[in-house]
Amino acid sequence: MTAPFSFTLKATDGAARRGEIVTPHGRVQTPAFMPVGTQATVKGLAPGEVRSTGAEIVLGNTYHLMLRPGAERIAALGGLHGFMQWPLPILTDSGGFQVMSLSALRRLEEHGVTFRSHLDGAMVELTPERAVEIQMLLGADIAMQLDECLKLPANREEIARAMQLSLRWAERSKRAFESAERGGRALFGIVQGGDDIGLRGESAKALTVMDFHGYAIGGLAVGEPQKVMLTIVEETVPLLPHDRPRYLMGVGTPHDLLEAVARGIDMFDCVLPTRNGRHGTAFTRHGAINLANARHASDARPLDEQSAHPATRTYSRAYLHHLTKANEMLGAVLLSTINLAYYQELMAGMREAVEAGRFGDFRDETMAGWDRGDISVL
Amino acid sequence: MTAPFSFTLKATDGAARRGEIVTPHGRVQTPAFMPVGTQATVKGLAPGEVRSTGAEIVLGNTYHLMLRPGAERIAALGGLHGFMQWPLPILTDSGGFQVMSLSALRRLEEHGVTFRSHLDGAMVELTPERAVEIQMLLGADIAMQLDECLKLPANREEIARAMQLSLRWAERSKRAFESAERGGRALFGIVQGGDDIGLRGESAKALTVMDFHGYAIGGLAVGEPQKVMLTIVEETVPLLPHDRPRYLMGVGTPHDLLEAVARGIDMFDCVLPTRNGRHGTAFTRHGAINLANARHASDARPLDEQSAHPATRTYSRAYLHHLTKANEMLGAVLLSTINLAYYQELMAGMREAVEAGRFGDFRDETMAGWDRGDISVL
Numbered sequence: 123m124t125a126p127f128s129f130t131l132k133a134t135d136g137a138a139r140r141g142e143i144v145t146p147h148g149r150v151q152t153p154a155f156m157p158v159g160t161q162a163t164v165k166g167l168a169p170g171e172v173r174s175t176g177a178e179i180v181l182g183n184t185y186h187l188m189l190r191p192g193a194e195r196i197a198a199l200g201g202l203h204g205f206m207q208w209p210l211p212i213l214t215d216s217g218g219f220q221v222m223s224l225s226a227l228r229r230l231e232e233h234g235v236t237f238r239s240h241l242d243g244a245m246v247e248l249t250p251e252r253a254v255e256i257q258m259l260l261g262a263d264i265a266m267q268l269d270e271c272l273k274l275p276a277n278r279e280e281i282a283r284a285m286q287l288s289l290r291w292a293e294r295s296k297r298a299f300e301s302a303e304r305g306g307r308a309l310f311g312i313v314q315g316g317d318d319i320g321l322r323g324e325s326a327k328a329l330t331v332m333d334f335h336g337y338a339i340g341g342l343a344v345g346e347p348q349k350v351m352l353t354i355v356e357e358t359v360p361l362l363p364h365d366r367p368r369y370l371m372g373v374g375t376p377h378d379l380l381e382a383v384a385r386g387i388d389m390f391d392c393v394l395p396t397r398n399g400r401h402g403t404a405f406t407r408h409g410a411i412n413l414a415n416a417r418h419a420s421d422a423r424p425l426d427e428q429s430a431h432p433a434t435r436t437y438s439r440a441y442l443h444h445l446t447k448a449n450e451m452l453g454a455v456l457l458s459t460i461n462l463a464y465y466q467e468l469m470a471g472m473r474e475a476v477e478a479g480r481f482g483d484f485r486d487e488t489m490a491g492w493d494r495g496d497i498s499v500l
Numbered sequence: 501m502t503a504p505f506s507f508t509l510k511a512t513d514g515a516a517r518r519g520e521i522v523t524p525h526g527r528v529q530t531p532a533f534m535p536v537g538t539q540a541t542v543k544g545l546a547p548g549e550v551r552s553t554g555a556e557i558v559l560g561n562t563y564h565l566m567l568r569p570g571a572e573r574i575a576a577l578g579g580l581h582g583f584m585q586w587p588l589p590i591l592t593d594s595g596g597f598q599v600m601s602l603s604a605l606r607r608l609e610e611h612g613v614t615f616r617s618h619l620d621g622a623m624v625e626l627t628p629e630r631a632v633e634i635q636m637l638l639g640a641d642i643a644m645q646l647d648e649c650l651k652l653p654a655n656r657e658e659i660a661r662a663m664q665l666s667l668r669w670a671e672r673s674k675r676a677f678e679s680a681e682r683g684g685r686a687l688f689g690i691v692q693g694g695d696d697i698g699l700r701g702e703s704a705k706a707l708t709v710m711d712f713h714g715y716a717i718g719g720l721a722v723g724e725p726q727k728v729m730l731t732i733v734e735e736t737v738p739l740l741p742h743d744r745p746r747y748l749m750g751v752g753t754p755h756d757l758l759e760a761v762a763r764g765i766d767m768f769d770c771v772l773p774t775r776n777g778r779h780g781t782a783f784t785r786h787g788a789i790n791l792a793n794a795r796h797a798s799d800a801r802p803l804d805e806q807s808a809h810p811a812t813r814t815y816s817r818a819y820l821h822h823l824t825k826a827n828e829m830l831g832a833v834l835l836s837t838i839n840l841a842y843y844q845e846l847m848a849g850m851r852e853a854v855e856a857g858r859f860g861d862f863r864d865e866t867m868a869g870w871d872r873g874d875i876s877v878l
Contacts, residue, residue, distance in 0.1 A: 166829035420576065444540065452541040452543065455544060
């Protein structure tokens with residue numbers, strides 16, 4: 123599998139899209155959800171288990187990996203694919219988001235951002251060029267431009283400044299990417315502009331002119347209400363080229379995914395299924411279930427006897443409750459697996475629904491299942 | 501597989517033995533190592549992964565499970581086999597050891613022991629009869645008598661008193677077991693007597709008269725030097741019936757296993773492979789390897805390319821080092837798996853060696869491998 127990056131739109135239903143991404147490490151059916159493998163591991167899960175959930179692509183974090191174990195080291199060890207033994211596609215973020223959220227003593231300049239590592243306090247510089255270089259060293263199938271992420275709320279002037287800087291960094295990222303050994307890999311631009319529709323439009327239009335392989339919408343899911351996020355998505359998507367994948371970064375809940383696909387998004391990543399799994403929450407067809415709740419203590423039923431994944435249909439709620447209460451590692455492992463499997467089931471359901479021209483019905487049925495909740499037979 | 505418990509000795513080589521245990525949930529080849537599943541889970545590993553290491557039996561902890569989630573609850577949920585989805589044999593300890601090591605405010609009487617739960621402070625009573633009842637509720641294939649475990653060093657008088665009490669509890673355990681719904685299950689007696697050979701002999705002889713399905717040597721690996729432990733084993737084993745399995749509780753390092761099998765032990769359990777795995781130590785043919793050590797940071801070699809287990813021959817030392825340094829859950833999961841697989845490989849090697857009448861050579865070769873160490877090609 124050494125085909126260069128491509129994207130094919132296979133079907134649409136309203137704004138919702140069904141597509142296929144081809145990468146040097148294989149194909150990804152869209153809409154797609156990418157499990158987050160921050161430090162070269164989806165937390166707690168071996169690659170085979172991640173695959174078992176139906177995932178076709180995972181996300182790696184430039185920021186974390188450049189600091190530990192280092193991009194050059196990973197390159198020498200076979201790239202991120204070889205290092206973590208994940209043979210399928212990988213997308214890496216550019217580090218922009220984590221520089222803003224995790225590091226201290228940032229100095230933001232036109233040239234790039236200098237920050238103090240949260241691990242050892244070393245001063246590290248990240249420029250658009252270095253971010254691309256790192257992602258090529260990691261061997262990402264899809265790399266992201268370096269951008270400046272703001273926390274919302276922020277004032278319009280500040281949002282505009284960050285968006286403009288991100289555009290100039292997009293240009294430099296693209297130039298760096300084009301002079302690198304690309305090997306069929308892709309680079310995505312990132313639309314910024316906070317919660318300001320005008321600025322978002324300006325960003326989307328300028329990036330479209332630059333002609334990226336795909337387009338992300340960044341700087342959302344950073345504290346704003348879902349309605350604001352969906353409005354931004356709804357207004358931004360039509361400004362992006364129809365023939366390129368659209369990636370909503372860091373989103374979200376199952377409901378977010380449903381609503382964003384309805385508005386034309388093709389790709390997602392989020393820590394929710396794994397992070398919340400580690401804290402005892404299961405995402406299911408019946409909605410979110412808090413397994414720490416005592417009502418599950420004697421419940422012999424699995425979370426979903428109809429699930430295609432063995433973990434979801436095998437272990438009793440009572441056992442998952444026990445593991446959660448006892449703070450057992452296996453609880454985190456199983457609930458992460460169960461949640462990723464549900465996310466993938468949801469994505470597969472959306473893909474089928476778009477193909478069948480019944481996305482609206484699927485959305486209604488899925489939400490009705492969540493609303494009906496976890497009806498107990500006890 | 502609903503055959504009643506039995507033990508068949510298949511071969512011997514010096515004092516070392518090769519046998520087979522039959523239980524209602526299947527067969528166990530001996531010498532056998534039992535991974536520890538304290539709270540109804542081998543920490544971090546799904547049952548299929550435990551099985552992948554070659555384990556044929558796991559251990560569950562009466563003390564932990566009676567307190568959480570409760571023996572009656574587990575019974576209602578299909579017993580421990582159904583609860584944790586482990587279909588193969590299970591041995592449960594009686595709780596005696598954990599009462600001494602984990603609980604506070606113990607009151608030890610002839611009748612039993614009353615203690616304060618380390619979880620919620622509730623006062624709980626454990627008697628020989630209740631310990632058997634709990635283990636039958638859990639559905640253990642092999643149950644253990646309640647005993648009193650002392651920490652060493654202790655004075656002879658105290659050791660003698662605890663040993664005598666354990667003998668009286670053995671009698672009561674046996675009576676309780678015989679009036680229970682046994683379903684082909686087994687009950688083992690536990691030899692006590694600390695580091696006093698005379699008391700050990702007294703205990704072994706009295707238990708032999710009581711006619712248990714198997715015999716454990718308890719109260720070792722509690723702080724005494726390896727030489728003391730092995731001397732006790734060497735002196736005790738000949739006093740136990742030849743046609744019953746012998747189980748050395750809570751032992752040990754790979755070297756302990758080798759030396760104890762050489763002295764006629766058939767069964768072991770120990771937290772070392774999983775606990776030390778969680779802390780970054782791998783047990784291998786090359787000895788113990790501390791993966792936190794910086795020398796592994798760029799080492800692309802797997803821990804053992806000749807291992808039968810994919811985890812051992814697939815992931816690079818550099819990756820395991822990275823996961824360990826980054827405190828990633830997957831590091832604990834993989835090293836636990838790798839260590840259990842090595843323990844099982846060691847047991848399988850010992851079984852083959854006894855069958856082939858070359859146990860002495862196998863012991864020498866194995867120890868030479870450990871001594872040669874982890875030769876770096878870098």
